[in-house]
Amino acid sequence: MARCKELLAEKEQLEKLIAEAREQEAASALEKIRATVAEFEFTPEDVFGNPRKKTRRAAAAKYRHPETGETWSGRGRAPRWLKDQDLERFRITE
Incomplete structure (x- = not known):
């Protein structure tokens, strides 16, 4: 039973590390996206399209x-x- 508790504690720690790494990578990616959008002056329609307008x-x-x-x-x-x-x-x- 002690081994199971150790593994669960390890799992929790890994999940926290994964969440932190994902948060940092997402922030970095978002920063790059914002810089690119600003540089090329994209509009939301350029990036996401216009879902209301069906051709x-x-x-x-x-x-x-x-x-x-x-x-x-x-x-x-x-x-x-x-x-x-x-x-x-x-x-x-x-």
Whole structure:
């Protein structure tokens, strides 16, 4: 039982040393980060991005009206010129 208590005491001591080392390394890293941000005049959006702003890519056109050249990606409400039509007839095959 004495051996177990010694090991637990050693474990506590090591955990304290680990916490102190982590704290010192984190402080050093944060100092470097702040210096870099100041040097290059980064904004929070530069560093972290803007989570509220989601960018969408435009979907590629899948269907084309042969007479007008109007296109539709297949997303959202279908255009009038496709109403009651066979989609395959208008599919872009390029």
